[in-house]
Amino acid sequence: MNRIFSGIQPTGNLHLGNYLGAIRNWVRLQSEYECLYCVVDLHAITIWQSPKELTHNIREVAAGLIAAGLDPRRNLIFNQSQVSAHAELAWIFNCVARMGWLNRMTQFKEKAGKNRENASVGLFAYPNLMAADILLYKATHVPVGEDQKQHLELTRDIAQKFNNDFGVEMFPLVEPLILGAATRVMSLRDGSKKMSKSESSDYSRINMTDDADLIAKKIRKARTDPQPVPSSTEEFDARPEAGNLVGIYAALADLAAEEVCVRHGGSPFSDFKRELADLAVSVLAPIQDEMRRLMASPDEIDAILRKGAEGAREIAAPILTEVQDIVGFVRP
Ligand code: AMP
Numbered sequence: 001m002n003r004i005f006s007g008i009q010p011t012g013n014l015h016l017g018n019y020l021g022a023i024r025n026w027v028r029l030q031s032e033y034e035c036l037y038c039v040v041d042l043h044a045i046t047i048w049q050s051p052k053e054l055t056h057n058i059r060e061v062a063a064g065l066i067a068a069g070l071d072p073r074r075n076l077i078f079n080q081s082q083v084s085a086h087a088e089l090a091w092i093f094n095c096v097a098r099m100g101w102l103n104r105m106t107q108f109k110e111k112a113g114k115n116r117e118n119a120s121v122g123l124f125a126y127p128n129l130m131a132a133d134i135l136l137y138k139a140t141h142v143p144v145g146e147d148q149k150q151h152l153e154l155t156r157d158i159a160q161k162f163n164n165d166f167g168v169e170m171f172p173l174v175e176p177l178i179l180g181a182a183t184r185v186m187s188l189r190d191g192s193k194k195m196s197k198s199e200s201s202d203y204s205r206i207n208m209t210d211d212a213d214l215i216a217k218k219i220r221k222a223r224t225d226p227q228p229v230p231s232s233t234e235e236f237d238a239r240p241e242a243g244n245l246v247g248i249y250a251a252l253a254d255l256a257a258e259e260v261c262v263r264h265g266g267s268p269f270s271d272f273k274r275e276l277a278d279l280a281v282s283v284l285a286p287i288q289d290e291m292r293r294l295m296a297s298p299d300e301i302d303a304i305l306r307k308g309a310e311g312a313r314e315i316a317a318p319i320l321t322e323v324q325d326i327v328g329f330v331r332p
Protein backbone atom coordinates (compact mmCIF):
# COMPACT_ATOMS: atom_id res chain seq x y z
CA MET A 1 0.00 0.00 0.00
CA ASN A 2 1.20 3.47 -0.81
CA ARG A 3 1.30 6.05 1.93
CA ILE A 4 2.33 9.69 1.59
CA PHE A 5 4.11 11.69 4.25
CA SER A 6 5.43 15.23 4.00
CA GLY A 7 6.39 18.01 6.35
CA ILE A 8 6.76 21.75 6.45
CA GLN A 9 8.50 23.90 9.02
CA PRO A 10 6.59 26.58 10.94
CA THR A 11 9.49 29.01 10.75
CA GLY A 12 7.86 32.12 9.34
CA ASN A 13 6.22 33.17 6.17
CA LEU A 14 4.76 30.56 3.89
CA HIS A 15 5.86 31.59 0.43
CA LEU A 16 5.22 30.83 -3.22
CA GLY A 17 8.08 28.30 -3.27
CA ASN A 18 6.38 26.28 -0.52
CA TYR A 19 3.10 26.48 -2.38
CA LEU A 20 4.33 25.54 -5.86
CA GLY A 21 7.09 23.15 -4.78
CA ALA A 22 5.11 21.30 -2.14
CA ILE A 23 1.64 22.26 -0.88
CA ARG A 24 -0.11 22.37 -4.23
CA ASN A 25 1.14 18.88 -5.03
CA TRP A 26 -0.04 17.65 -1.65
CA VAL A 27 -3.54 18.85 -2.45
CA ARG A 28 -3.47 16.91 -5.71
CA LEU A 29 -2.25 13.71 -4.07
CA GLN A 30 -4.95 13.61 -1.41
CA SER A 31 -7.44 11.98 -3.73
CA GLU A 32 -5.11 9.12 -4.67
CA TYR A 33 -3.29 8.17 -1.48
CA GLU A 34 -3.54 7.92 2.26
CA CYS A 35 -1.72 11.11 3.30
CA LEU A 36 -0.12 12.52 6.44
CA TYR A 37 0.92 16.16 6.43
CA CYS A 38 2.94 17.40 9.34
CA VAL A 39 3.84 20.84 10.64
CA VAL A 40 7.33 20.00 11.84
CA ASP A 41 7.79 22.11 14.94
CA LEU A 42 10.57 19.87 16.31
CA HIS A 43 12.55 20.65 13.17
CA ALA A 44 11.81 24.36 13.51
CA ILE A 45 13.55 24.67 16.87
CA THR A 46 16.87 23.46 15.46
CA ILE A 47 17.24 27.20 14.86
CA TRP A 48 16.10 29.64 17.57
CA GLN A 49 12.36 30.44 17.48
CA SER A 50 10.67 32.90 19.76
CA PRO A 51 8.04 30.81 21.63
CA LYS A 52 5.16 33.21 20.90
CA GLU A 53 5.99 33.38 17.22
CA LEU A 54 6.40 29.61 17.03
CA THR A 55 2.89 29.08 18.42
CA HIS A 56 1.50 31.58 15.90
CA ASN A 57 3.46 30.05 13.02
CA ILE A 58 2.32 26.50 13.77
CA ARG A 59 -1.30 27.63 13.49
CA GLU A 60 -0.60 29.79 10.45
CA VAL A 61 1.08 26.99 8.50
CA ALA A 62 -1.74 24.61 9.42
CA ALA A 63 -4.24 27.25 8.25
CA GLY A 64 -2.26 27.63 5.02
CA LEU A 65 -2.42 23.91 4.31
CA ILE A 66 -6.15 23.75 4.91
CA ALA A 67 -6.83 26.96 3.00
CA ALA A 68 -4.83 25.64 0.04
CA GLY A 69 -7.27 22.74 -0.16
CA LEU A 70 -6.04 19.95 2.11
CA ASP A 71 -9.13 18.37 3.56
CA PRO A 72 -8.70 17.43 7.24
CA ARG A 73 -11.36 14.76 6.87
CA ARG A 74 -9.36 12.96 4.20
CA ASN A 75 -5.80 13.57 5.47
CA LEU A 76 -4.09 13.57 8.82
CA ILE A 77 -2.90 17.12 9.42
CA PHE A 78 -0.99 17.55 12.67
CA ASN A 79 2.01 19.09 14.37
CA GLN A 80 4.99 16.89 15.06
CA SER A 81 5.46 17.59 18.77
CA GLN A 82 2.02 16.12 19.54
CA VAL A 83 3.25 12.69 18.46
CA SER A 84 6.17 11.82 20.74
CA ALA A 85 7.07 8.74 18.69
CA HIS A 86 8.81 11.04 16.17
CA ALA A 87 11.41 11.97 18.75
CA GLU A 88 11.70 8.40 20.03
CA LEU A 89 12.39 6.92 16.61
CA ALA A 90 14.73 9.81 15.79
CA TRP A 91 16.87 8.85 18.78
CA ILE A 92 17.20 5.31 17.50
CA PHE A 93 18.15 6.70 14.06
CA ASN A 94 20.77 8.92 15.73
CA CYS A 95 22.41 5.63 16.59
CA VAL A 96 22.00 4.19 13.08
CA ALA A 97 23.14 7.11 10.92
CA ARG A 98 26.88 7.80 10.70
CA MET A 99 28.58 11.15 11.36
CA GLY A 100 30.11 10.98 7.89
CA TRP A 101 26.69 10.80 6.25
CA LEU A 102 25.44 13.88 8.06
CA ASN A 103 28.68 15.75 7.39
CA ARG A 104 27.82 15.65 3.71
CA MET A 105 24.41 17.34 4.05
CA THR A 106 24.44 20.59 2.09
CA GLN A 107 21.49 22.07 3.98
CA PHE A 108 23.41 21.82 7.26
CA LYS A 109 26.41 23.53 5.69
CA GLU A 110 24.18 26.30 4.32
CA LYS A 111 22.26 26.83 7.53
CA ALA A 112 25.21 26.54 9.91
CA GLY A 113 27.27 28.90 7.75
CA LYS A 114 30.81 29.71 8.83
CA ASN A 115 30.13 29.32 12.51
CA ARG A 116 29.58 25.57 12.67
CA GLU A 117 30.78 25.26 16.24
CA ASN A 118 27.83 27.37 17.29
CA ALA A 119 25.12 25.42 15.41
CA SER A 120 22.75 23.38 17.58
CA VAL A 121 23.29 19.62 17.77
CA GLY A 122 19.67 19.37 16.58
CA LEU A 123 20.50 21.17 13.35
CA PHE A 124 23.20 18.59 12.63
CA ALA A 125 20.93 15.64 13.46
CA TYR A 126 17.94 17.19 11.63
CA PRO A 127 17.94 14.67 8.74
CA ASN A 128 17.69 11.76 11.20
CA LEU A 129 14.50 13.27 12.62
CA MET A 130 13.20 13.72 9.08
CA ALA A 131 13.87 10.04 8.37
CA ALA A 132 11.99 9.18 11.56
CA ASP A 133 9.02 11.34 10.48
CA ILE A 134 8.65 9.35 7.31
CA LEU A 135 9.55 5.85 8.46
CA LEU A 136 7.44 6.05 11.62
CA TYR A 137 4.48 5.55 9.27
CA LYS A 138 6.32 3.34 6.76
CA ALA A 139 5.45 6.00 4.20
CA THR A 140 6.41 5.08 0.66
CA HIS A 141 6.21 8.41 -1.18
CA VAL A 142 7.33 11.87 -0.10
CA PRO A 143 6.27 14.92 -2.11
CA VAL A 144 8.81 17.74 -1.64
CA GLY A 145 10.66 20.48 -3.49
CA GLU A 146 14.00 19.75 -5.11
CA ASP A 147 16.01 20.97 -2.09
CA GLN A 148 14.95 17.93 -0.01
CA LYS A 149 16.33 15.29 -2.38
CA GLN A 150 19.54 14.75 -0.46
CA HIS A 151 17.66 14.31 2.82
CA LEU A 152 15.48 11.65 1.23
CA GLU A 153 18.55 9.78 0.01
CA LEU A 154 19.75 9.77 3.60
CA THR A 155 16.35 8.44 4.69
CA ARG A 156 16.86 5.53 2.31
CA ASP A 157 20.37 4.92 3.68
CA ILE A 158 19.03 4.86 7.24
CA ALA A 159 16.20 2.47 6.30
CA GLN A 160 18.63 0.17 4.53
CA LYS A 161 21.21 0.18 7.33
CA PHE A 162 18.53 -0.50 9.96
CA ASN A 163 17.19 -3.40 7.90
CA ASN A 164 20.71 -4.80 7.33
CA ASP A 165 21.99 -4.33 10.88
CA PHE A 166 19.04 -6.14 12.40
CA GLY A 167 18.44 -8.56 9.53
CA VAL A 168 14.84 -7.46 9.04
CA GLU A 169 12.67 -6.03 6.30
CA MET A 170 11.18 -3.35 8.45
CA PHE A 171 11.37 -0.11 6.50
CA PRO A 172 10.52 0.58 2.85
CA LEU A 173 12.87 2.58 0.62
CA VAL A 174 10.96 5.82 0.12
CA GLU A 175 10.50 7.49 -3.23
CA PRO A 176 10.67 11.28 -3.57
CA LEU A 177 7.86 12.89 -5.58
CA ILE A 178 9.24 16.09 -7.07
CA LEU A 179 6.41 17.36 -9.23
CA GLY A 180 5.40 20.32 -11.37
CA ALA A 181 7.03 23.16 -13.30
CA ALA A 182 8.40 24.90 -10.20
CA THR A 183 10.25 22.37 -8.07
CA ARG A 184 12.83 24.97 -7.20
CA VAL A 185 11.43 28.51 -7.11
CA MET A 186 14.26 31.03 -6.99
CA SER A 187 14.56 34.37 -5.21
CA LEU A 188 13.03 37.31 -7.10
CA ARG A 189 16.21 39.28 -6.38
CA ASP A 190 18.85 36.71 -7.27
CA GLY A 191 18.28 33.82 -9.67
CA SER A 192 21.05 31.78 -8.07
CA LYS A 193 19.38 31.53 -4.64
CA LYS A 194 16.21 29.66 -3.81
CA MET A 195 13.19 31.56 -2.53
CA SER A 196 13.25 31.08 1.23
CA LYS A 197 11.62 32.13 4.47
CA SER A 198 14.94 33.17 5.93
CA GLU A 199 16.21 35.52 3.18
CA SER A 200 16.43 38.98 4.72
CA SER A 201 14.87 40.94 1.83
CA ASP A 202 11.10 40.54 1.77
CA TYR A 203 11.22 41.49 -1.93
CA SER A 204 12.99 38.19 -2.63
CA ARG A 205 9.78 36.21 -2.06
CA ILE A 206 6.02 36.31 -2.45
CA ASN A 207 4.44 35.45 0.88
CA MET A 208 1.11 33.68 1.04
CA THR A 209 -0.08 36.60 3.18
CA ASP A 210 0.96 39.41 0.79
CA ASP A 211 -1.94 41.49 -0.55
CA ALA A 212 -2.58 42.04 -4.27
CA ASP A 213 -0.74 45.38 -4.42
CA LEU A 214 2.34 44.00 -2.73
CA ILE A 215 2.40 40.93 -4.97
CA ALA A 216 2.20 43.16 -8.06
CA LYS A 217 4.93 45.43 -6.71
CA LYS A 218 7.28 42.55 -5.89
CA ILE A 219 6.82 41.04 -9.35
CA ARG A 220 7.31 44.44 -11.02
CA LYS A 221 10.55 44.91 -9.10
CA ALA A 222 11.75 41.33 -9.67
CA ARG A 223 15.17 41.23 -11.25
CA THR A 224 15.32 40.38 -14.97
CA ASP A 225 17.73 41.10 -17.80
CA PRO A 226 17.29 43.62 -20.63
CA GLN A 227 16.03 40.99 -23.09
CA PRO A 228 12.36 40.07 -23.69
CA VAL A 229 10.65 36.89 -22.43
CA PRO A 230 12.67 33.82 -23.53
CA SER A 231 11.37 31.98 -26.60
CA SER A 232 12.71 28.65 -25.42
CA THR A 233 13.58 26.96 -22.12
CA GLU A 234 17.07 26.49 -23.55
CA GLU A 235 17.74 30.13 -22.64
CA PHE A 236 17.03 29.50 -18.94
CA ASP A 237 20.55 28.42 -17.94
CA ALA A 238 22.05 31.69 -19.13
CA ARG A 239 19.08 33.76 -17.90
CA PRO A 240 18.10 32.31 -14.50
CA GLU A 241 15.91 35.23 -13.36
CA ALA A 242 13.93 35.22 -16.61
CA GLY A 243 13.63 31.43 -16.44
CA ASN A 244 12.38 31.63 -12.86
CA LEU A 245 9.53 34.02 -13.73
CA VAL A 246 8.51 31.86 -16.68
CA GLY A 247 8.62 28.78 -14.44
CA ILE A 248 6.43 30.48 -11.83
CA TYR A 249 3.95 31.51 -14.50
CA ALA A 250 3.89 27.98 -15.92
CA ALA A 251 3.29 26.40 -12.53
CA LEU A 252 0.53 28.86 -11.63
CA ALA A 253 -1.19 28.41 -15.00
CA ASP A 254 -0.63 24.64 -15.01
CA LEU A 255 1.31 24.74 -18.26
CA ALA A 256 4.71 23.41 -19.28
CA ALA A 257 7.43 26.10 -19.24
CA GLU A 258 8.04 25.46 -22.95
CA GLU A 259 4.41 26.29 -23.67
CA VAL A 260 4.72 29.63 -21.85
CA CYS A 261 7.82 30.40 -23.94
CA VAL A 262 5.86 29.67 -27.11
CA ARG A 263 2.96 31.91 -26.03
CA HIS A 264 4.93 34.81 -24.51
CA GLY A 265 8.42 34.58 -26.02
CA GLY A 266 9.57 37.95 -27.39
CA SER A 267 7.10 40.02 -25.30
CA PRO A 268 8.56 42.79 -23.15
CA PHE A 269 8.96 41.73 -19.53
CA SER A 270 6.89 44.70 -18.35
CA ASP A 271 3.79 43.19 -20.03
CA PHE A 272 4.59 39.65 -18.92
CA LYS A 273 5.06 40.76 -15.33
CA ARG A 274 1.65 42.42 -15.31
CA GLU A 275 0.03 39.19 -16.48
CA LEU A 276 2.04 37.17 -14.01
CA ALA A 277 0.93 39.42 -11.13
CA ASP A 278 -2.73 39.05 -12.10
CA LEU A 279 -2.32 35.29 -12.33
CA ALA A 280 -0.56 35.06 -8.95
CA VAL A 281 -3.25 37.15 -7.27
CA SER A 282 -6.06 35.09 -8.80
CA VAL A 283 -4.52 31.86 -7.45
CA LEU A 284 -3.48 33.18 -4.04
CA ALA A 285 -6.36 35.49 -3.10
CA PRO A 286 -8.93 32.76 -2.31
CA ILE A 287 -6.33 30.88 -0.24
CA GLN A 288 -5.52 34.05 1.67
CA ASP A 289 -9.18 34.73 2.41
CA GLU A 290 -9.63 31.27 3.86
CA MET A 291 -6.37 31.55 5.83
CA ARG A 292 -7.59 34.78 7.41
CA ARG A 293 -10.90 33.19 8.31
CA LEU A 294 -9.19 30.24 9.96
CA MET A 295 -6.66 32.37 11.82
CA ALA A 296 -9.57 34.22 13.40
CA SER A 297 -10.67 30.95 15.03
CA PRO A 298 -7.55 29.27 16.43
CA ASP A 299 -9.73 26.77 18.31
CA GLU A 300 -10.84 25.33 15.00
CA ILE A 301 -7.22 24.91 13.88
CA ASP A 302 -6.20 23.38 17.21
CA ALA A 303 -9.06 20.88 17.02
CA ILE A 304 -7.95 19.80 13.55
CA LEU A 305 -4.35 19.38 14.75
CA ARG A 306 -5.49 17.42 17.81
CA LYS A 307 -7.58 15.06 15.74
CA GLY A 308 -4.79 14.66 13.18
CA ALA A 309 -2.33 13.80 15.94
CA GLU A 310 -4.70 11.18 17.36
CA GLY A 311 -4.90 9.49 13.97
CA ALA A 312 -1.13 9.71 13.49
CA ARG A 313 -0.44 8.20 16.93
CA GLU A 314 -2.66 5.27 16.07
CA ILE A 315 -0.64 4.44 12.97
CA ALA A 316 2.71 5.12 14.63
CA ALA A 317 2.25 3.16 17.88
CA PRO A 318 2.47 -0.41 16.52
CA ILE A 319 5.33 0.54 14.20
CA LEU A 320 7.37 2.04 17.05
CA THR A 321 6.64 -1.04 19.18
CA GLU A 322 7.91 -3.27 16.39
CA VAL A 323 11.12 -1.22 16.17
CA GLN A 324 11.63 -1.38 19.95
CA ASP A 325 11.25 -5.16 19.83
CA ILE A 326 13.73 -5.42 16.97
CA VAL A 327 16.28 -3.30 18.86
CA GLY A 328 15.81 -5.48 21.94
CA PHE A 329 14.29 -3.09 24.44
CA VAL A 330 12.26 -4.55 27.31
CA ARG A 331 8.77 -3.10 27.14
CA PRO A 332 5.96 -3.08 29.68
P1 AMP B 1 10.38 24.33 4.40
O1 AMP B 1 9.79 25.69 4.32
O2 AMP B 1 11.88 24.35 4.29
O3 AMP B 1 9.89 23.50 5.53
O4 AMP B 1 9.90 23.57 3.08
C1 AMP B 1 8.62 22.99 2.95
C2 AMP B 1 8.44 22.41 1.58
O5 AMP B 1 8.53 23.44 0.59
C3 AMP B 1 9.53 21.38 1.19
O6 AMP B 1 8.94 20.33 0.45
C4 AMP B 1 10.47 22.16 0.33
O7 AMP B 1 11.17 21.35 -0.59
C5 AMP B 1 9.52 23.11 -0.38
N1 AMP B 1 10.22 24.35 -0.76
C6 AMP B 1 10.78 25.26 0.08
N2 AMP B 1 11.34 26.27 -0.62
C7 AMP B 1 11.12 25.99 -1.94
C8 AMP B 1 11.44 26.67 -3.16
N3 AMP B 1 12.09 27.82 -3.17
N4 AMP B 1 11.04 26.09 -4.31
C9 AMP B 1 10.36 24.92 -4.32
N5 AMP B 1 10.03 24.24 -3.21
C10 AMP B 1 10.39 24.76 -2.03
Ligand code: TRP
Pocket residue numbers: 005006007008009040043129130133134142143144148151
Ligand atom coordinates in the same frame (compact mmCIF):
# COMPACT_ATOMS: atom_id res chain seq x y z
N1 TRP C 1 13.12 19.11 5.95
C1 TRP C 1 11.93 19.53 5.30
C2 TRP C 1 12.09 20.98 4.83
O1 TRP C 1 12.84 21.73 5.36
C3 TRP C 1 10.74 19.44 6.22
C4 TRP C 1 10.49 18.04 6.65
C5 TRP C 1 10.67 17.52 7.89
C6 TRP C 1 10.01 16.98 5.82
N2 TRP C 1 10.34 16.23 7.91
C7 TRP C 1 9.92 15.85 6.69
C8 TRP C 1 9.66 16.87 4.49
C9 TRP C 1 9.52 14.61 6.21
C10 TRP C 1 9.24 15.63 4.02
C11 TRP C 1 9.17 14.51 4.86
O2 TRP C 1 11.45 21.35 3.92
